[in-house]
Amino acid sequence: MNEETGAQAPARNISGFLLIAVPSVVAMVLLILAxxxxxxxxARITSLYTNLADPADHALTAEVDGYALxxxxxxxxxxxxxxxxxxxxxxFDNQLGEITFPPAPDPHVDLLIAADQKRIxxxxxxxxxxxxxxxxxxxxxxxxxxxxxxxxxxxxxQDLGLPAAxxxxx
Amino acid sequence: MSQKGTIQGHYPYQDPxxxxxxxxxxxxxxxxxxEAFYPEYEDQGxxxxxxxxxxxxAWMAQPSTTLPRFKRRTIALFFLRLPAFLPWFFIMRxxxxxxxxxxxxxxEADVLGTGGEFTFLIAVSITPLITLTGSRWFAPLRxxxxxxxxxxxxxDATTAAITTSFDGxxxxxxxxxxxxxxxxxxxxxxGPVLLTANTPAQRRxxxxxxxxxxxxxIVWGMIVLHLALLDxxxxxxxxxxxxxxVFHQRFYQIVAISVxxxxxRLPPVRRWITDKRAAGQQWKVWCTIAPMAALYLLAFAxxxxxxxxxxxxxxxxxxPAN
Numbered sequence: 501m502n503e504e505t506g507a508q509a510p511a512r513n514i515s516g517f518l519l520i521a522v523p524s525v526v527a528m529v530l531l532i533l534a535x536x537x538x539x540x541x542x543a544r545i546t547s548l549y550t551n552l553a554d555p556a557d558h559a560l561t562a563e564v565d566g567y568a569l570x571x572x573x574x575x576x577x578x579x580x581x582x583x584x585x586x587x588x589x590x591x592f593d594n595q596l597g598e599i600t601f602p603p604a605p606d607p608h609v610d611l612l613i614a615a616d617q618k619r620i621x622x623x624x625x626x627x628x629x630x631x632x633x634x635x636x637x638x639x640x641x642x643x644x645x646x647x648x649x650x651x652x653x654x655x656x657x658q659d660l661g662l663p664a665a666x667x668x669x670x
Numbered sequence: 671m672s673q674k675g676t677i678q679g680h681y682p683y684q685d686p687x688x689x690x691x692x693x694x695x696x697x698x699x700x701x702x703x704x705e706a707f708y709p710e711y712e713d714q715g716x717x718x719x720x721x722x723x724x725x726x727x728a729w730m731a732q733p734s735t736t737l738p739r740f741k742r743r744t745i746a747l748f749f750l751r752l753p754a755f756l757p758w759f760f761i762m763r764x765x766x767x768x769x770x771x772x773x774x775x776x777x778e779a780d781v782l783g784t785g786g787e788f789t790f791l792i793a794v795s796i797t798p799l800i801t802l803t804g805s806r807w808f809a810p811l812r813x814x815x816x817x818x819x820x821x822x823x824x825x826d827a828t829t830a831a832i833t834t835s836f837d838g839x840x841x842x843x844x845x846x847x848x849x850x851x852x853x854x855x856x857x858x859x860x861g862p863v864l865l866t867a868n869t870p871a872q873r874r875x876x877x878x879x880x881x882x883x884x885x886x887x888i889v890w891g892m893i894v895l896h897l898a899l900l901d902x903x904x905x906x907x908x909x910x911x912x913x914x915x916v917f918h919q920r921f922y923q924i925v926a927i928s929v930x931x932x933x934x935r936l937p938p939v940r941r942w943i944t945d946k947r948a949a950g951q952q953w954k955v956w957c958t959i960a961p962m963a964a965l966y967l968l969a970f971a972x973x974x975x976x977x978x979x980x981x982x983x984x985x986x987x988x989x990p991a992n
Contacts, residue, residue, distance in 0.1 A: 516942025519933055520958045527926075527961035534917075534968070541913030548913065598990060600912035 546660045548599050553670035556592040560585060560669060571636055578635055579627050586623050589616055592670060605659035612652035619645040730807040743807045750811055753792075754818035757785025758825070760981025765829070767987065774833040776989035780980040782826035783853070787920075788973050790819040790893060791927050794886070798934035802955065804947055813867055816886070820864035823857045849899035856892045859885050894928060897921045917972045926969035930962040 567581035593613045601609050622638065622645050629635040646667075653670055657663070730743035737745060761781050764773045796812035827844060836846040845851045863885050865871070872879050897920040904919070911918055933939055946955050983989050 513942050513945055516936075516938035516940070516945075517958065519936055519939045520942070520962070523929060523933060524958055524961045527965040530926075531961060531964055531968075537916065538914060544913035544915075548911075598911075 542602060542660075545599065545601060546662060549596075549656070549660055550662065552592055552595050552599075553665075556588055557665065557669040559588045563588060571632065571639075573632070575629075575632050575635060578632070579629075582623050582627050586620050586627075589620055593617065601656075602659075605656045608652050608655045608659070612649060612656060615645070615648040615652055619649055724803075724805045726803070726805040727807050730805075747808065747810060750808065751814050754789055754815055756977065756981070757782050757789075757822050760785075760977070760984055761825075761829070762985075763987065764984045769833050771987050771989060773984050773987050773989045774829055775835050777980050777984050778829045778833060779826065780976065780990075781984055782822055782829060784973060784977045784980070786819055786822040786826055787893065787897075787924070788970070788977060789815045789822055790889070791924070791931075791970070791973070793819055794890060794931055795927075798931050801934050801940050801943055802959065804944075804952075817864060817867050820857075820860040820867075823860055827854060827857045847899075849896055852892050852896040852899060856889055856896060859889050859892065863889070890928070894921075894924055897924050917968070918976065920973075923969040923973055926965045927973075930959070930966050933962070934959075 563581050563584045567578055567585065570578035570581055593616050596609060597613060599609075600606075619642075622641055626635060626638040626642070629638070650665075650667075653665055657665060730746065731741055734740050734742050734745055761774075761778060764770075764778060764781075767773070769775060793812050793815035796809060796815075800806050800809060830850075831840045831843050834843045836843045836850070838846045843850075844854045862882055866875060866879060866882050875882065901920045903921070904915070916922060934943075943955050946952060980990070
């Protein structure tokens with residue numbers, strides 16, 4: 501290395517060093533911030549779940565109340581209520597499947613979706629009833645299907661640190 | 671790229687004896703060490719000279735102890751080349767089943783798009799890795815992953831043109847949204863780069879070859895733009911995932927990967943690194959670059975996570991619902 505090159509070297513080197521060091525400091529800050537962010541993942545998953553469950557519960561409450569009234573005197577309206585219930589439940593299941601849950605609740609999510617699909621099938625069968633009596637005859641089977649869903653919802657909510665849901669809600 | 675006062679002034683490969691061999695090859699547009707021909711074309715006499723250049727290169731140039739017929743470098747490169755097939759391996763069942771369960775409609779872009787992204791990023795990572803380590807035994811991976819990036823991109827565009835659900839026919843499926851236009855342009859620009867990514871084309875095109883290969887930088891910018899338009903500051907698919915949406919955000923990922931790769935191409939940075947290496951202070955380079963390297967690896971891990979996770983969904987014909 502000649503003298504001229506040697507004299508220029510410090511100035512040259514400091515710019516090279518700074519061009520790496522400054523973004524590295526930024527990267528270090530980002531990595532430090534990433535640690536608490538990563539630690540908050542479970543809270544965000546809980547939030548993703550409640551963001552799906554709350555509107556679904558709200559809609560289901562209205563739809564189930566409507567069905568409870570209509571199943572005694574209005575077959576067409578009762579069937580419409582049931583179809584709304586089916587739509588809400590199917591939409592909830594589709595979106596639930598997109599969330600990657602932690603290992604504890606994950607298998608129960610699959611079981612919940614499976615139980616829900618069974619219930620949806622039952623409701624679709626119920627919607628084919630031609631009289632109010634035949635429609636109401638499904639109620640006992642509906643209760644059993646609800647219980648299967650409720651059991652999985654109870655475990656999932658417990659694993660996510662959420663309070664238990666009331667009735668056939670998520 | 672052979673300017674006076676740049677990194678090459680510090681690099682021992684500039685010895686004319688390295689460059690005068692009968693199989694001299696010119697490097698890629700982003701090759702800082704174009705005077706050094708590619709290892710595939712060296713003969714025994716040149717090998718002896720080249721073994722001086724890096725202890726790792728010298729070690730890799732020796733025959734393997736378990737498979738003496740092959741050099742260590744050949745074996746290592748064989749395994750390092752395999753991940754390039756991953757996107758096609760994952761998508762194969764979707765193609766073979768002719769889009770059963772809409773698996774290609776729902777997830778082909780996640781598998782082939784992400785596959786094209788990671789192959790491109792590996793290709794453009796090779797030159798900075800040479801700068802950082804001083805070793806070049808892995809230099810052939812640059813061409814390999816560059817070629818696979820273009821081929822995967824072409825297969826992505828073809829599959830998307832047939833199977834995706836955007837309105838407007840084939841044209842709509844290829845260019846019906848701004849992010850699709852940028853993706854389509856990436857494939858178009860990659861075409862000439864792919865066609866000239868071979869040694870006969872290098873020799874025939876002379877200085878024009880470098881200019882064509884420099885289109886790689888336009889492709890790079892277009893990929894960043896494509897992902898910015900696709901994801902913006904929120905993941906494309908909305909309320910889903912594993913509670914870490916920022917880590918899965920494609921635009922953040924490519925920025926975290928591209929920034930160190932661009933910085934390591936800057937002449938003052940390359941000079942600083944070679945000066946430190948020459949002074950026996952390589953550890954200072956590693957310590958300085960470590961946070962950026964960690965962020966780079968973190969982003970790459972999540973790109974590969976996307977590739978494998980969605981790839982397995984396609985392989986099992988269990989695509990995401992969106």
